[in-house]
Amino acid sequence: MLDIRDLEKRWLHYKIKSYIPHAVIALSIIVILSITLFVWDSSDTPEQITSRDKISSIEKELDIESIISQNNSSTIQKPTVVESTKPIVEKTATVVSQKMLIKPSLDFMKKMQSQTSPYYNQSNHNQMITPKRKKKILQAKPVIEETQEVIVDEADTKVEKEQAVEKVHKISIKRRNAKDDIAEIIQRFKKNNNPALSLFVAKKYYELGEYKKSYNYALLTNKINNEIESSWIIFAKSLVKLGEKDMAMKTLKAYIRSSHSNNAQLLLEDIRSGKFQ
Amino acid sequence: MSSSIFTASKEVFLDVVNHKDYVQLDRVSTIYQSLKDSIKKPLKMILLYGKPGTGKSMFLTKLYNDLSSSQIVHLYQTPILDEGEFYKTLAQDIFAIKYSGELNFTQFMKIVNKSDIESIPVVLLDEAQLYSDVLMEKIRLLSDTRTIKFVITLHKTEKEDLIAKEHFQTRIWETIELENSSPAELKIYVQKKLMKANCFDTANMFNKKSIHTIYKFTHGNYRDTNKLLYTLFDLYASYEESHQLNSIGTANVPTKLIEMAAIHTGLINA
Numbered sequence: 314m315l316d317i318r319d320l321e322k323r324w325l326h327y328k329i330k331s332y333i334p335h336a337v338i339a340l341s342i343i344v345i346l347s348i349t350l351f352v353w354d355s356s357d358t359p360e361q362i363t364s365r366d367k368i369s370s371i372e373k374e375l376d377i378e379s380i381i382s383q384n385n386s387s388t389i390q391k392p393t394v395v396e397s398t399k400p401i402v403e404k405t406a407t408v409v410s411q412k413m414l415i416k417p418s419l420d421f422m423k424k425m426q427s428q429t430s431p432y433y434n435q436s437n438h439n440q441m442i443t444p445k446r447k448k449k450i451l452q453a454k455p456v457i458e459e460t461q462e463v464i465v466d467e468a469d470t471k472v473e474k475e476q477a478v479e480k481v482h483k484i485s486i487k488r489r490n491a492k493d494d495i496a497e498i499i500q501r502f503k504k505n506n507n508p509a510l511s512l513f514v515a516k517k518y519y520e521l522g523e524y525k526k527s528y529n530y531a532l533l534t535n536k537i538n539n540e541i542e543s544s545w546i547i548f549a550k551s552l553v554k555l556g557e558k559d560m561a562m563k564t565l566k567a568y569i570r571s572s573h574s575n576n577a578q579l580l581l582e583d584i585r586s587g588k589f590q
Numbered sequence: 591m592s593s594s595i596f597t598a599s600k601e602v603f604l605d606v607v608n609h610k611d612y613v614q615l616d617r618v619s620t621i622y623q624s625l626k627d628s629i630k631k632p633l634k635m636i637l638l639y640g641k642p643g644t645g646k647s648m649f650l651t652k653l654y655n656d657l658s659s660s661q662i663v664h665l666y667q668t669p670i671l672d673e674g675e676f677y678k679t680l681a682q683d684i685f686a687i688k689y690s691g692e693l694n695f696t697q698f699m700k701i702v703n704k705s706d707i708e709s710i711p712v713v714l715l716d717e718a719q720l721y722s723d724v725l726m727e728k729i730r731l732l733s734d735t736r737t738i739k740f741v742i743t744l745h746k747t748e749k750e751d752l753i754a755k756e757h758f759q760t761r762i763w764e765t766i767e768l769e770n771s772s773p774a775e776l777k778i779y780v781q782k783k784l785m786k787a788n789c790f791d792t793a794n795m796f797n798k799k800s801i802h803t804i805y806k807f808t809h810g811n812y813r814d815t816n817k818l819l820y821t822l823f824d825l826y827a828s829y830e831e832s833h834q835l836n837s838i839g840t841a842n843v844p845t846k847l848i849e850m851a852a853i854h855t856g857l858i859n860a
Binding site: 314315317321322323324327518 | 821827832834850853854
């Protein structure tokens, strides 16, 4: 009679031993895969950096705009306010007519809104913002500015929503703020010659209907960095507003040739068809 | 299922060479028939070779039993290593000459040449690799006289190919190689062997999977298979004796039990 217990023990031992190579193979596959994934991931990082370099101007613009928005939350918030308070703007006299003139460049405003919105989301709700952007914002500006801006934002929006009668006053307040802020940004621009600042100034002047100034600042931006699409668009729009339609078209054509910008193409078509005047 | 079935099944796989245990497999039958045909041909020597456990001894035993009724045939399963003893044994068995003194090759050749036997006697030598080269050379010279036909079996080892040896290369006229069985043949072998002993229940316990597992350990070698299955049924008997048969089941042979048998027989180094 065989010793079954001993044989069963030896069998169990054999089974465990036979599974070891499989376990080792499986483990090594997992390790290799994870290493491969890690290497793959790390090899992706330089590409991300290069792509970031390519759009550095846009990124800078974003950063600067977010910095500016901290100081001038009321002015940056303008696009959203314009949309929500459209009927009220229509009711007002001369100021309203100026704002109506801004309407053709609504795409540009939407773009600006989309660029600035993550910041607002972060400041108000701490949502919909990537960690990278978060870092940049924190690095770019002092914390005090952030808190100040948040307070102004909330105050402005609350007032706009609750008291429709006081809207006219608010607009005037905003303008005053905008002008002050523009002056401050111009000072900062003079110090560091940042094209994002000059572009911001150009955009703000365009919004305020000061097309000559917006033309000048857009021109300055283009001289510093001739690859910023929005700067060329503001430049062309300002030219149209100043009655230099041909010049605007010529400029846009030249820019489209070098950049193949879709937005520039759209604007060119709008100018050509007379949609944008 | 009574305990006698497992014990009886175990006895089926006892490693003994008995022509009654010979299992008829298609390929093996063809080889056997060609061996029988070769005996009829005027060949000097027939070499049967293969790895240990491929059934060479069984072949010789079967051949001896089949031919003994029709012609003079002598089987020497154990090699006679002493040369004088070898000649004396042959002289006595084939020519019925009892030699009391020493018999050398020259004297034996005289006996062979004077022989008046009508049919050529067949001498079957098993385990011929144990004979010395000198004796093998003399066996070759005896076969050259065409008065005695030799059928010898050899182990084919991995290290040296015996057929390549000089005295076989030039003098063997018929060589037959025996190989291990295939998985399909192994199944037939196991089941036929069990059914021959009326162990139908245990024969039905072997399915494709269990045969494949057995083949994995034995590589179709008949001797290893016999050893493994002997232990397997011994295990069944042991489980039955300790009233644990239900824990392993009797519908099919579980892989665990085959592996346990393989561990016990040393086919698995655990």
